[in-house]
Amino acid sequence: MTGETVVAARPARRVGAPGETAPTVLKSWLARLDRLPDHDIPAYRLTRFITFVPFAWIVSQSLLGLLREHTRPALLVAFFVLVAVMFAAQAVVMTAGTRHRTDGRLLPILGVQAALTYLPLLWYGDPWTSMTGLLAASVLLVNVRGAWLVWSLVVLSVLGISWSRAPFLPAASHAVHTVLMGWMIWGFSRLSSLVAEVHEDREELARAAVSRERLRFSRDLHDLFGCSLSSLILKGELAHRLVPAEAGRAREEIEAIVATSRQALTDLRVMARGYRSPLxxxxxxxxxxxxxxxxxxxxxxxxxxxxxxxxxxxxxxxxxxxxxxxxxxxxxxxxxxxxxxxxxxxxxxxxxxxxxxxxxxxxxxxxxxxxxxxxxxxxxxxxxxxxxxxxxxxxxxxxxxxxx
The missing domain is CATH 3.30.565.10 (Histidine kinase-like ATPase, C-terminal domain)
Known part of the structure; x- marks a missing residue:
């Protein structure tokens, strides 16, 4: 070695241009991407469909449990009738409960759903226990006073009913299933409601923008051409009076009319293109x-x-x-x-x-x-x-x- 000190160059930690951070670079990169048009992803319909997926999954699990127990055909037919009524009640709660102030008017439907949740347990047993997830979601969606207390009672009732028929761990699993299904259906219902509100707000904003543009166009049309047309009328009347006596002066006024008319036409064309030059x-x-x-x-x-x-x-x-x-x-x-x-x-x-x-x-x-x-x-x-x-x-x- 010759005594020279060699300093290893550390690689510069650069994300982009000097002073840029990772979030800034990510935003600039996303800005260069083409946004998808709204009609490519029908968000509202998709969220409405997803909302009923947990319901379908719960029904399928209950049906499979009944088939494994070789349930009588009459009970299977009654099962589908009960499921249809439960679906109707759940659809009303998910739609009205997330979009309107019901002021307790959904309580009768919630009562019917509670009856359809607990009474069939006498005939169907454990396979019907998963239906309590729907009731837990409806309690939160109706949003009555003490909703979380009622929701807790629903979960505890599932734990108690299942524990009376099975060991604690399977019973706890049923209770956790009820909690997760209730939260999932509640979350998907709220998401669907928010998407619908966003679409309605966007339509309202679009209508307001159209109204503002119509007002702007009407205002610009009046302000741009009011004075020009008044000037044209005045010059025309003056030229008409001057023609017999002062042909030269009349010619000047007619030329002025032509110039003003051309300017008015230019203003009209520019305004039609939407980017009128400022006065x-x-x-x-x-x-x-x-x-x-x-x-x-x-x-x-x-x-x-x-x-x-x-x-x-x-x-x-x-x-x-x-x-x-x-x-x-x-x-x-x-x-x-x-x-x-x-x-x-x-x-x-x-x-x-x-x-x-x-x-x-x-x-x-x-x-x-x-x-x-x-x-x-x-x-x-x-x-x-x-x-x-x-x-x-x-x-x-x-x-x-x-x-x-």
């Missing part, structure tokens, strides 16, 4: 100023809020501005409109005030458009309100936190 408040300012000025309204805009707002808030305020301009055109004879956007105390506040309120049209201000604005601002933790103020002026206010 911009800054861009909407110029559009609103142009439309209102063309309608003969003197527009004053005082914008002191930050240039860059949260995208969701910026889009919501742009829609409020567009809806406000559409209402000014449709529902008033305004000569002046003042738009103010301020930011203070962590909130953005947009106020639109116009004169020329038409009394007959003032009642229309609470229509779908304003309701949509209220819903949009509420989603951002804010509010929107509108109404006629003193002096015959109409005020539209929208406010929401800056960090929505």
């Amino acid at each position: 911009s408040f800054a861009a909407e300012q110029e559009s609103v100023r142009s439309v209102l000025t063309m309608a003969g309204v003197d527009v004053t805009m005082d914008i002191t809020a930050p240039h860059r707002l949260d995208p969701a808030l910026d889009e919501a305020l742009a829609i409020v501005l567009r809806e406000g301009a559409a209402n000014v055109i449709r529902h008033s004879e305004a000569k002046n409109c003042q738009v103010t956007l301020t930011a203070s105390g962590g909130s953005a506040r947009l106020v639109m005030v116009n004169d020329g309120v038409v009394p007959a049209a003032a009642e229309l201000r609470g229509g779908q458009g304003l309701a949509n604005l209220g819903a949009r601002m509420a989603e951002l933790g804010g509010r929107a309100e509108a109404g006629v103020r003193e002096g015959g002026r109409f005020l539209l206010l929208a406010e929401a936190p800056l960090n929505s």
